Amino acid sequence: MKATLNTGRTIHQGMAVEHKASPGYRVAVSVCYMNPIDLMDLGIEQGDRVSLTSRAGRIVLTTRAAEEVNRGEVFVPLGPYANHLISAETHATGMPDFKGEPVDVIPTDDQVKDIDSVMEEIGGVRHDH
Amino acid sequence: MIIKDVVCPFCGCLCDDLDVEIDGQTIIKVQNGCTLAESTFTSSNRLPAPVRRTVSGWEVISYDEAIGDAVDILLSADRPLLYGWSSTHGETQSFGVHIAELIGGVIDNTSTVCHGPSILAIQEVGHPGCTLGQVKNRADVVIYWGCNPTEAHPRHMSRYTTFATGFFVPEAQRNRTVIVVDTRRTGSAEIADEFIRIKRGEDYQVLSALRAIVRGKGKIIPSEVAGVSREQLIRIAEICKNAKFGAIFFGLGLTMSAGKYKNVRNAIELTDELNRHTKFTISPLRGHGNVYGSNEVFTWITGYPYAVDFARGIAFYNPGETTAVDILRRGECDAALIVASDPGAHFPHSAAAHLAKIPTILIDPHQTATTPLCRLQIPCTMAGIDAEGTAYRMDGVPIRYKKIVESSYPDDADLLRRIHDRILEVKGT
Numbered sequence: 001m002k003a004t005l006n007t008g009r010t011i012h013q014g015m016a017v018e019h020k021a022s023p024g025y026r027v028a029v030s031v032c033y034m035n036p037i038d039l040m041d042l043g044i045e046q047g048d049r050v051s052l053t054s055r056a057g058r059i060v061l062t063t064r065a066a067e068e069v070n071r072g073e074v075f076v077p078l079g080p081y082a083n084h085l086i087s088a089e090t091h092a093t094g095m096p097d098f099k100g101e102p103v104d105v106i107p108t109d110d111q112v113k114d115i116d117s118v119m120e121e122i123g124g125v126r127h128d129h
Numbered sequence: 130m131i132i133k134d135v136v137c138p139f140c141g142c143l144c145d146d147l148d149v150e151i152d153g154q155t156i157i158k159v160q161n162g163c164t165l166a167e168s169t170f171t172s173s174n175r176l177p178a179p180v181r182r183t184v185s186g187w188e189v190i191s192y193d194e195a196i197g198d199a200v201d202i203l204l205s206a207d208r209p210l211l212y213g214w215s216s217t218h219g220e221t222q223s224f225g226v227h228i229a230e231l232i233g234g235v236i237d238n239t240s241t242v243c244h245g246p247s248i249l250a251i252q253e254v255g256h257p258g259c260t261l262g263q264v265k266n267r268a269d270v271v272i273y274w275g276c277n278p279t280e281a282h283p284r285h286m287s288r289y290t291t292f293a294t295g296f297f298v299p300e301a302q303r304n305r306t307v308i309v310v311d312t313r314r315t316g317s318a319e320i321a322d323e324f325i326r327i328k329r330g331e332d333y334q335v336l337s338a339l340r341a342i343v344r345g346k347g348k349i350i351p352s353e354v355a356g357v358s359r360e361q362l363i364r365i366a367e368i369c370k371n372a373k374f375g376a377i378f379f380g381l382g383l384t385m386s387a388g389k390y391k392n393v394r395n396a397i398e399l400t401d402e403l404n405r406h407t408k409f410t411i412s413p414l415r416g417h418g419n420v421y422g423s424n425e426v427f428t429w430i431t432g433y434p435y436a437v438d439f440a441r442g443i444a445f446y447n448p449g450e451t452t453a454v455d456i457l458r459r460g461e462c463d464a465a466l467i468v469a470s471d472p473g474a475h476f477p478h479s480a481a482a483h484l485a486k487i488p489t490i491l492i493d494p495h496q497t498a499t500t501p502l503c504r505l506q507i508p509c510t511m512a513g514i515d516a517e518g519t520a521y522r523m524d525g526v527p528i529r530y531k532k533i534v535e536s537s538y539p540d541d542a543d544l545l546r547r548i549h550d551r552i553l554e555v556k557g558t
Binding site: 004006007008009010011014015016017018019020021022029056057067068069070073075078079080083084086087088089090091092093094095096097098099100115116118119120121122123124125126127 | 139164165168169172173174180182186187241242245246249277279280281283312313314315318329330381382384385386387389390416436448449450452453454455457458471473474475476477478479480481482485486495496497498500501502506
């Protein structure tokens, strides 16, 4: 399914943002909110996983049904998962397209990665203290 | 012990009426605050000591070693980037700007990926704003455009608008009309008197249509603009024109969508148009607790609010070129100092990836998504919890953060002062 990616704050993301190494943060930001009819069209249910691919990258997220999200759009809370998909192009404004990135959404059985694994993909080294 | 009138450092509301209960140096309970405040005061995953990345992993080092490494990295760089600054106090921000000037670096703050476009619009057409107190006491029409305060600024509605009793607004819920404009029916839209649902990326058209109607050119408006009916647009324009005092608050729905700063410029010009009929103001809902402060501090020292480049020996400002994401995307910087922010989580990864290729220093209390990308992390106090300092509320009112508990961590302003003084000593200027 072709969709437009919207990103932004959720209360769950905000509550976990000062606890970034916690499982709660990972759960709060690795969610893909979708219209229930789009979920039905994909033949999956809330809680199933989808792979999102953009011009910048690919990431696996857990779906959650959300009536408030328009059909043909997906909403991912701001954070390291959403930003794996956002292009760094700013059109000479300094601001990337955090709202409006085109993505392909397909159901997948792949697992949602932990944040350190996502950061390792871009050259990071996990830190376990 | 209960400490009264504590300032929450999380979002730009800087609510200053919290009661925080502490036992010794441990925070037990937060009262009056929203859920975001409570989780901020009880934050976890603070890094216990400075760490340095080695070929085989990470090693714990002393603060003296960490500062020595940071100075070496910054002095060896040809094009250092200094980024962040919004989750700390003004004293730290000030040292950051002075270091950037000393080493000829680029310094940028988080408004670059937040309300930077709003600043560009304000520089074009001005800012007809006011303090939140004016809104609370006077506004009978409030518009939230492209923002969702119930999740991002949970007490904004209860302290200043929808549910707040004001001097000239004695019965808030009856006397105030609240309008929400968004592409999604958010929690804020659910409690609004009127919800305008627009098509994604078409805010500019709706703002232009409203400007035309307010100007008396309603007849030229087609039957629908960006998914909004002409009837609804005319109704909204009438509500605004008949207001005694109107206030527009806007969020990243305008700054991050197609059009970016031009959307904000159009919203400001709508406000200008409405001021031909009544009093109307417009203000951005600022995100980080002290992001407004970073704009203030940068401006009073350099003349520019963000994206300041000292490579020429003078302050140079050109958003789109000297902004952090653009510099990282081009792979231009050869060292980075990140303070009080998390670009690993909040920058596009194609830009943040460059941080892992260069020596990146992170000064932050917590282990964050930037930690794996850095070579060196130096933990510090949290402004408003174990450090005091000055912050600016979203309406430009300076508020003093309190230190409510003692900790063994150094203040980030002290760390930066030491880095600054060492660089000055080496450069001898």
